[in-house]
Amino acid sequence: MVVVMDVNVSEEQIGEVTSRLEEMGFQAHLIRGVSRTVIGAVGSRAVDTLGLKNLPGVEKIIPIMKPYKLVSREAGDGAGSVVEAGPVAIGGPELAVMAGPCAVESREQFLTAAHLVKQAGATILRGGAFKPRTSPYSFQGLEEKGLELLAEAAAQTGLATVSEVIDQYSLDMSRDYVDILQVGARNMQNFRLLQAVGRSGKAVLLKRGLSATIEEWLMAAEYIMSEGNGKIVLCERGIRTFEPSTRNTLDLSAVSLVKCLSHLPVIVDPSHATGDRRLVSPMSRAAIAAGADGLLIEVHHDPPRALCDGQQSLYPDEFARLMLELQAIAMVMGRVAGKFTGQNARRFVAGVSG
Amino acid sequence: MVVVMDVNVSEEQIGEVTSRLEEMGFQAHLIRGVSRTVIGAVGSRAVDTLGLKNLPGVEKIIPIMKPYKLVSREAGDGAGSVVEAGPVAIGGPELAVMAGPCAVESREQFLTAAHLVKQAGATILRGGAFKPRTSPYSFQGLEEKGLELLAEAAAQTGLATVSEVIDQYSLDMSRDYVDILQVGARNMQNFRLLQAVGRSGKAVLLKRGLSATIEEWLMAAEYIMSEGNGKIVLCERGIRTFEPSTRNTLDLSAVSLVKCLSHLPVIVDPSHATGDRRLVSPMSRAAIAAGADGLLIEVHHDPPRALCDGQQSLYPDEFARLMLELQAIAMVMGRVAGKFTGQNARRFVAGVSG
Amino acid sequence: MVVVMDVNVSEEQIGEVTSRLEEMGFQAHLIRGVSRTVIGAVGSRAVDTLGLKNLPGVEKIIPIMKPYKLVSREAGDGAGSVVEAGPVAIGGPELAVMAGPCAVESREQFLTAAHLVKQAGATILRGGAFKPRTSPYSFQGLEEKGLELLAEAAAQTGLATVSEVIDQYSLDMSRDYVDILQVGARNMQNFRLLQAVGRSGKAVLLKRGLSATIEEWLMAAEYIMSEGNGKIVLCERGIRTFEPSTRNTLDLSAVSLVKCLSHLPVIVDPSHATGDRRLVSPMSRAAIAAGADGLLIEVHHDPPRALCDGQQSLYPDEFARLMLELQAIAMVMGRVAGKFTGQNARRFVAGVSG
């Protein structure tokens, strides 16, 4: 770390900072500039250095080391992690395409959707049983009934499953039903929930907070991993900006950058990022071209009748077409996208334009 | 609500939207423009109208009514609410000045701070026993030991107390020790926690989320109030913007606007908003001049040795001087600030410049 | 447009708004809701309706029609425009890859770069002769000498050229030297400059402002087109957000959305958007996969010695490899990328992995 001293710092103040650094186990190197003195502190211990900011004469502290350790690229020996969850592996050569409706609404709706996304080539089924909603008056999810339907759909299709948890209660209820526990954007800094999913030992899908920096997102993953659970998949889902035309602004450069900074796999949710069905396919293609390890896409068999997020849900046919485009882009990236069956397999053999 | 139809909408699509509106209990008024058709929907029921967005031919839905009801200005009959919490009332003529250290660190530290802020004129004592921290490796609070010290300080000084809760566990533990339960910025959309503090029946200090819109903030208050608890004080604490020179950007216009939109009292936290001791007093004065009902200020008897947030904590003497300035500005606003005792009372009698 | 009236509006106020609307040439349709009255105004004239907001009893005005006309998708009869500039056409099946150094620095540097980007497959050469810099103490460009070198490089390579103009003086000087006049992000709302490039009749590359909404960006294009010049290419170059890890946040969803809203071609500048060489190739691939019509990429033959923006400039070999990846993604999109010559043509024939 580098400690920058005030323009008018006194020798006594410099001495106090130096002593404090040495107490904390650092070696202090003094550099006297023309108008400023800075102190370089060398040491390996992870310490809470905020106290230093308060010493008289200190203008600012510039950290050199990253605050996260376990999730850093270096900790992964420079290679990416592969996270196993039920029948799938995320972060390997096969892209993880998670698809399904925003919420589990009914047995018929959900099983229909499950079979449709399976046929189109998805390998993981999504569906919310606990819905955190902005208004207390909106539909809040089917809870355990929804989880039972998720498990039934998984048994019928062989798909892995992912569903959101919002507190200890929903986590306890979900752990025996689903393969991947999702922590939503609004809970990214609900540290108690992060610790709880960390202790669960299950695979975790950690969405980026609406206005979380990349560093805060990785620190949230560090909370989970510091409980001994490294089965973490990050999910970029758009950040809040001044632009009103899209629900959020999808930050694809974050995907490429996180691949440089961390060993964890990263997927993209183009549905919540844009809130606009027309933009979901272009952003899905772009995410794979940017190096994402997968996608989380809302698909509904009848979007105009969806109980939530219908305006951003793909129609089954749009999703099937997208899967073929993704397969072509995945090849450019040296990867594969989706397991094709039925009509999509025939289309795939016939080529994208078929 | 107004439903704007696509440029190329068909008569059949218009018919379908009209029928759906009528099913939902609205009257539909068709307005055919030169290039667009819009449908005005008249009705009083609060309904989840998102489904309409998904109907073919609908371009967008423009809500006319606000989504919050119980917390709206109209629900307060146009007057502001006064929230009682232990020995104090927030929202009345007397400004609520909440002061104290970021975290309860030790008996000596905390009792010293409590007496200092009391002498300077504060009426409510703050101190964190459960600290949600960005890093899992940072100090996380003294938990129950901290709550005991809060209660002891309150008993010695007669001050009311406020402290943060972060989950059901900390809420259960805190309810018998403190007068006001604080919900922090990172938990503003932790809906389960909102419902829990709503059911607690205790006064709640609800901080605005880092990137929460004013409408989302009021909807979070609506969650609490829909559980039957109207003892809510809102707290503006800075929002996240592109500006790197301050920790956050204090949004004082939100304070004035919320006073127009809601009957709830609003206070301001200049310490977290700025992260910079030099800006705390100016922003405190500005908040009161803007019409805030109070302040939440970090004061530490020895900021350079604080375990958290020392760089933004006022020295006791700075705080005492600020209280006198606030008193003068409060008079312009037709209010009073603080209960003066000891030296500050003498200073106060002698005039601000004394 | 829809005029929403206050909760407590009087009949007289409603009458005044209705009369004013009729004066302005609109038909007024009154809709009396349970708690609100709204007035639908039907008419085709583009009028400045801000005055209505100020009438007593009016809460807000909701525009239904878009404020831009000439640049809208509808004005292009639903098809995209193709902009011709010197030897190239932008917006057609061939992607427009503009590449070269940030600034023209010297004859040797610039001609070297020109030949390198030509060999890799670029069709347009970029190079700044007038550099708008944040600091008055930074290198400001070679001005006319730089323009001469641009023209010389174009003559040697057959590439089209693009260079930034910053005022009437630089525009007058540039118009005979370059094919495309660039309006930079900081000048996106320099309305006098927009009018001047509009009157020039030359092709214009209009960068999105650092914090411009998509609507403001299209309105800036409308300024140019309202001077009779429709040869406009839009360029997304990242927006300013709270995220500090990248210079800006590349908003690729804006590209897809603008293609829905306007007939103008849109390209992407991944170099300024990210400010980080490691992210330029992933974001270039993503842009093409999202449907962009081209790219603007900084390439320097010796980035560590560049006078500006070296940390975001690709090495020639990185750029050559990127062109091959783009060609593969372009095929998925039904387009072609680049004209390959020399070594890259051989590599291309051998396949991307060759």
Place this chain on the structure above:
Amino acid sequence: MVVVMDVNVSEEQIGEVTSRLEEMGFQAHLIRGVSRTVIGAVGSRAVDTLGLKNLPGVEKIIPIMKPYKLVSREAGDGAGSVVEAGPVAIGGPELAVMAGPCAVESREQFLTAAHLVKQAGATILRGGAFKPRTSPYSFQGLEEKGLELLAEAAAQTGLATVSEVIDQYSLDMSRDYVDILQVGARNMQNFRLLQAVGRSGKAVLLKRGLSATIEEWLMAAEYIMSEGNGKIVLCERGIRTFEPSTRNTLDLSAVSLVKCLSHLPVIVDPSHATGDRRLVSPMSRAAIAAGADGLLIEVHHDPPRALCDGQQSLYPDEFARLMLELQAIAMVMGRVAGKFTGQNARRFVAGVSG
């Protein structure tokens, strides 16, 4: 400056950076940490150090010195500057209240407004003759006719005047008519315009850009001052954030911070910042309480009929009442606000509540 090297840096790369620093006139101090090497560079010359970022093995450059010199607090010997403009001085004990309509619309409108703001206590008259508008179809200002009316109003009332310039042409036309040249938010980084007002030698009101950081704002002032003109008044007018309820977010902490960083006076424009008449008076009071040196306020004698910005213009009576409140807050700050004449003088003598 501190140069942080990559984790895997080689000795050769360290040597190259060290040599380059010494070539540039710096002394290099090597600090070898446990996982990183950093190089402290000592020297007083202001150099463009961007080139260093491109050297192999360099991760990042951390500047220690501020990039602005002439406008820094230190350059003012720690004291604030007082800017003289016609009959007024800005930055001294008397607050500068600039008031008047958004645009000069007609002789009657403008002279009426001028007398009204004079009577209420304003000392500077504002009025736009050149209006930069988002739409090419909106009212663009009366140009020279407007300037003549400004001069006539000044002659009748004795008020100083301020008006916006948007290019060399409007600057040349304005310089003989007005006391203060305003550079608008959208032109804050129109560097040619900054240089031109710098060369004009006239007092300049420099608005902060919509998304300009404080450092960029001060660098824009540095552009003006580096042309030899130190008569600069800064104006905070709200920044662009995610919050849609107000037009912009007024950043009052920027005012207090700029007073720490620079010797230039700073005023606040609450009208453009909020876009909402109800918020203008609270934000005006807050600005003065935060330490601002003045205000720029839109006042119109008949806001519902204003040609621009009527919804944010104060009625004359609201403005007169605000001036009295400001006077009371100014006294707390040890300053005075406004020159009272006529009815406001009588009200003032009778006390704020009179």
